[in-house]
Amino acid sequence: MTNCLKVRDDFRPLTFDAEGDSFRLEAGSEASCFSGDLFSQKELRNRIEPWLTSLFQSEHLSLLAGSGLTHAVHSIAVENCAAGMGALTLSNHxxxxxxxxxxxxxxxxxxxxxxxxxxxxxxxxxxxxxxxxxxxxxxxxxxxxxxxxxxxxxxxxxSEVGIATAKEDMREQAFNTLVTFLMSFASRTGVRDRLNIFTTNYDRLIEAGAELAGLHLLDRFLGNLMPIFRSSRLDLDMHYNPPGIRGEPRYLEGVARFTKLHGSVDWVQTGSDIRRIGLPFGAESVEPYLQAPGLGRATAHRLMIYPNAAKDRETADYPYVELFRDLAAAVCRPNSTLLTYGYSFGDEHINRVIRDMLTIPSTHLVVISYDDPLGRIMETYREMGRPSQISLLIGPALADLTTLTENYLPKAAIDKTTFRMSELLKQRIGSEPPPAKRFATEAAGAIDVSDFV
Structure with a gap:
């Protein structure tokens, strides 16, 4: 399968194929960053990882996860793709x-x-x-x-059942890879804005990964027993006061804002409210969990999965309008980076927001996808007409979840110790004279001036 790469100052995407443990550029592709047509994964890492690391420290960072993330984790756990959606069979119309x-x-x-x-x-x-x-x-x-x-x-x-019931070693590997993937984004310095996670998926894979990673997700639901969707969500956050400090509190690490753009399998419409029910990850069926007294005998027809089954227009638009407003407010800001993983650009309402984002010169879009079978990604890339603001990593050699987390994504810990060490090494190297000058100084210092007095 052909791979496509465009990062840094590449004028056009580079296409290459795997050749054993190495890669070879396709005919017609030229790259000054590689010494020849044949190059290694180490050379790819040296070109990609620093670029992504710098983008991940933008003032505003957002992740948009599509169905490709579920398929990737499911493939690691079960070694096949997640179940797809079958056609609707009706006897009327x-x-x-x-x-x-x-x-x-x-x-x-x-x-x-x-x-x-x-x-x-x-x-x-x-x-x-x-x-x-x-x-x-x-x-x-x-x-x-x-x-x-x-x-x-x-x-x-x-798909949740497939992952939850997989062999223990395979399941652990899948979730460890997912945790590494999420924490690569969530590990941001305290002076940066919170990570925004958006997904078009209905399953709870990201929520399960966040629990294992100790990542606290802030969404529009408030409450504990049966959280309710609130439009009046304030700009909530989590802070802490370090011992002995005076002044403003600091951001608590491991917190991200989370939005499910198309709803979720555990969201239910109850009257004029939308609530999240306690549906365990990997449950066999949703029906037993809809029988709670507070749900008013809800059925699967009341699940808030897009397109929802609400009958009145106001209720039908209500949650999704708020969610897409969150998307536009998060990404359409200066110095903002949006990374998409496993999203095929098949939702025009999302593509419209991304187009508007790219009208701001300081924004950047990173597209990571295992493949592009329908050609929508490259078609959208050409239509947007802003190549300098778009990076592409398409193909199994770049976007395979295990390969991506092990080689190309930033490490999942932006710690101050690393920065202190690098600054200390810079100061020491800067204060030392060049080797030749140091040798001359040491030689001169070996002669005692008092011998000539």
């Missing part, structure tokens, strides 16, 4: 729904519709039938949609 879903997918730049497109169109059709007062058709379609949403939720949980 199947042809019309499929056609409308395909048109919506083409308008968004995708080749064919998926389950999300079908559910979105089916929900719109359901609302139209309610307006037309087609009672029998509404009942039939509602029941089928409930079954479809249940199957959708089950497919989301299946």
């Amino acid at each position: 199947q042809t019309e729904i499929d056609q409308a879903a395909s048109q919506a997918a083409e308008a968004a730049g995708r080749k064919k519709g998926n389950l999300e497109d079908q559910l979105r169109v089916a929900n719109e059709l359901l609302r139209g039938l309610e307006i037309l007062q087609k009672t029998a058709e509404v009942k039939a379609l509602s029941e089928e949609l409930q079954t479809g949403m249940q199957a959708f939720a089950q497919s989301i949980l299946s």
Whole structure:
């Protein structure tokens, strides 16, 4: 599989293929950073790691994780990709729904519709039938949609089940890699803004990795037993007072802001509120956890997974408007870096925010993806027309999660001891005279002037 790299001052992406333990540039690719067409992983690391390390210390840093992250961790744990989403099977208006879903997918730049497109169109059709007062058709379609949403939720949980029930050594390796990946971003100096983590995934893989890493996630949910989604979330943070210090408190390490742009499998609409239920990671089914008294006999049709099943427009838009506002506010700022991992640029509403971000000259976009099967990443790269503000790491030699964390991402600890040591070495080297001058000084010092008096 061809790999694509564009970092630093590269004018255009470099393409290369693996050749044993080395890599060879493809015909037509030229790189002044490598001595020849053949180069090693060490040379790649020397070019990539310092660049990413400097970008990760931007004033504002955000991570956007797509389904590729779930597939990568699942592949490490189970050695195959996570379960995909099957098509929605209906007995009513199947042809019309499929056609409308395909048109919506083409308008968004995708080749064919998926389950999300079908559910979105089916929900719109359901609302139209309610307006037309087609009672029998509404009942039939509602029941089928409930079954479809249940199957959708089950497919989301299946990836969690695969990781949670994997062999112990493989599961530990998968989670250790995920923890290293997350902490590479979260380990920022105290004077920098908090890391913002965004994801389009419905599963709780990032939450599970954050728990293992001891990373505290700040989101819009408040409460302990059954947290509720709040629009009035203040700019909450976590600080501490070091012993004997006076003045402003310091940032607590291991804290990040977290936003699930498309909702989550454990978000449920209860009346006018959205709550997060206590669904364990790797649960076989969501149904038993929907039977709590406070949920009002909720069904899978009320899960807040985009497209959600809410019937009124205000409630349908309510959580997602707030979440996308958080995305725009986080990335569309000067001196901001956004890194995407496993995101295929198939969501136009997200791409629009990224385009607006790049209109600020001091922003930068880093795209890391295992592959680009539909060509959407490179197409978006060309359409945006800002190559100097975009870095690309595409291909298994660059974006494989294990390879990425071991070779190219910054180390997961930005500690002051390292900086103190480097400063001390600089001072010592700067204060020492050159070797030839030092030798002459030492030779002159060996002669006692009193001998000539």
